[in-house]
Amino acid sequence: MSVSPKNLLQLQEGAKSFGSRSLFADATFSVNEDEHIGVIGPNGAGKTTLFKILADELELDDGKVVRSGNLRLGYLKQHDVWNLDQTVEEFLSQGTSIPIWELKKMAVQLGLTDAQFEAPIRSLSGGYRMRAKLLHLLGEEPNLMMLDEPTNYLDLETLLVLEEFLQSFKGAFLLISHDREFLRRTTDHILEIENGDFVKFSGNIDDYFEQKQMLREQLQKQVMSQSAKRQEVLDFAARFGAKATKARQVQSRLKQLSKMETIELKALPVTAKIRIPPPIHTGRMTLEIEDADLGYPDKIIIQGVNLKIEKGDHIGVVGFNGAGKTTLLRSLAMDLDSLYGKVAWGYQVEAAYYAQHVAERLSPDESVHEALARTAHRDVKDQEILDIAGSLLFSGDAVRKKASVLSGGEKARVALGQMLLKKSPLLILDEPTNHLDFYTVEALTQALEKFEGTIIFVSHDRGFVRRIATKILEVRNGELHLFPGPYDEYVWNVQRYGNQGSDKKKELKIRHRDQLASSKPERTLSTNAAEESPDKKQKVKELESDKKQIEKNLQDLDKKIKILESRMIDQSTKLASLHGQELNKLSIEIGASQRKIHELEAEFLLLMEQKDSLTGQISDLKSS
Template identity: 45%
Template structure:
């Protein structure tokens, strides 16, 4: 595994901030490396340095003669009126048949190859850029936040591409699931230094926690030893017979240094204000249609969402997830039907566009104080501000000098300080680093209110979502199972190529002469959803009872008791089998409707 790119004793400063302070790393042509670090640590700067788009203050970037460097461009490289195949041929110099062959790997349909590339959605344009990247035959790729705004399907295609890629990889991403699936090494940029760890991001974070606990225990032992030595010295240095011992102990004391606890800057925790848990229906829609004056995005929407659920909204880009969220939070009027919130709902909204409406002359501190619920202490405000990387002098910055990412984080921080029992969040993790996304997931798991959210981050979605609503082919429906089951279905569809074309072109049509399947009524669909959830609760309860019986079987002392427990286990197995058949029947009824 030859080294193809090296960074040696690198130094880079912006004003008072030391981004690189003697940093060094070596990248080979077969390592898959995930680059992580806190927001503002300098990850993007490091990528630009390695690409030689930015110069170091001191140090050196060493490129092997064998290096063929490729990077996923964030800007638009397309010409006006240029088709997909035209761009691929111009960019790579390869013939059309070769371009078509590579495009097929990203499930770009033949019809799309001759379509104007700028008319495609952002996700499809990313697939085109990935195909162009592969046509250049690189042996090292540098990707800076490649999953931003990509839908699940395109993320999975990108993963397949990177897993099959024979060269090396350096990828910056806040998406922990994506890093875990594509990278087998982790490179952390922290306090200006680079540390390489031979394992994926999960293993790295676990190791980091183990090292932190080890260092904390060692520091505790050192402090105890220090106290013992200081007590001995204080008692004995004035005594002539023990003064030499005291001097010896003083030398030992000088050598007892405390360790700098690893990963201290990664500890981020925050909480939403406490709200009173509620029960019953939080949101009900009847024959709802959503969209715009000249375009209907989805119709005949029959939903009934419960208080206390954390509902993940899923679906491909362009299917209408954001339109649905804008409608339920009141920023977009329904086109037809009704939408009704439960009594006493206090709704808080985080949307990608909100940060552009902030008052430029307010400081960070002033904005957060204005947003905070009555009774919030200054300490609580400072804690939330620090969690979102606003601390020290940065809380006095006027909003007009903040970057787009900083403004977005500020809006989310303000939301944490308000008193809402319903939160609507549109891609809340897009501008947050891995540690802060984890902290946000922790806070949402503890939050007793209702959350309706969308995210392309699978790890975040898996942790937070307790229910799933799918936006697909002009319908918005409860997905009748877990987020993991949804991922499984999408992966199978992708592998089979079942929806690669009609995801962009509006859905498959029904063959001539074939009747359109009858649709369930809203009440029928809700009844099936309730039946499915009730069956799932029964199965979960049976599983708990099975564990109790298995534990009891290990402790019984008589044959009669053992026989009784085994008999109940047999009966329980039969009940579970019947419940699973009932669940599958209900699930299939809902699936056939979708």
């Protein structure tokens, strides 16, 4: 198989195992020049291993990687070994082909300042280190990028910058991420790695889930049909097998049955089922802070903190990278002493703290069971430890696995188990979704939504914040600002008031839900304008003419809308009729039909908006 002109890279019949564990065998897929591919799969499926193989850092056991002659590969790793004493400029000058002065111009878009260029890497927060790595990647001028969990530790602003960059990137990329919203906005293909199989789907992450569901339903029908056909042959053989006149027919049918290729319906991937043990009983007040300064002996990060947190509050902490979110969580978890002020804890309140890099702190020689038992609450029995381990997909011999052989996602699940077994009424979580696959993030989200205790958390995953947070606490300019409403209302406020000059930014207006409706701008027409005009009659005439033209446009739009509705039904019918084709080919056809439906829906919605606008204009004209 040769590499076609559009192919940048191909994996051909690749196989990789670690000891007795096979990650994949006979795996084949390709990357074309303009494809933006999201790579997904359960933790431990081999996503990062695949990247290392494609980057020539690991060898295949069998098969080969074919690279085009013009391939320029850039690889953003999940974990890099830093020289923390290097300045950012020194780091960027190694292995990049773009001059530093050009990189500095590009750095502005990522929010890196000249001062940070000259600062040692150890002085940067996790988010700013990620920005430096992104800039280094751009400096390599790749036409194929591989990004392993690039959104980890990014604030909302940098996340949006990264989204925009990836959307406009002219080359190809492979992107590992658990952030469904990020994948939806940046990718046009999905590579699924599951049970050792590689399947490439056309479309974004939402299209992928739709296609998966449709394919599974089709396979279920085929399995049922084949099962019925088998049973029919067996019944025929049982009924007529003893009759000499039917012997030839019986043998013929049995021969056909033996040649029939069995259609297998693969089991759905086993997913974590996280259950948070009920917390110990506490009073209404969880934590109260008065006039506290938080930070380090040589530097105050957040000052004048006055905060009251009650039982049942689910607080999402937001702010720019470096604003002090982790410092705040460490202080609340008593991992960092407050410099000044008063901290009062409620009755029987003790925090369970999931630190940003807690999974990396596991002892490499400790087993999963030992790690869970070491941090469990004193009342927890061994069976409960095993139950929690099982719910996190560590059952049987898996509980004896050493931390040194666990994947990043598996280590994160162990750390989650340690936190849950503390039975704490207060969970403090710093980026808990990092390194977790879709299924585990969903299981954790559902468990936290039901948790009756208090949660204070930081996460870059917008969907996760949206579902968990009942309040938003913003860290900004060394101060805390509490927003008493859900995440979408906070974002609405930031978008409305956050970009109206530095003074406005410093005094972000926070509004309650009952104020939102009244705060929206009203459309008004001056009732005095026509009276003050010397050509009142001419004005009325023009308005009447405008009204007739708008009504005509409205009729035309109604016709277009009916045509679009008909075309969307046709596309949906075509999509539903696809069946019986080879998996990858079928997914491409499904993706094409879905994209057509999405295009028609977008055009339909645009026309509906135009219709609403014109209807409003007619109403205004009538009122005038």
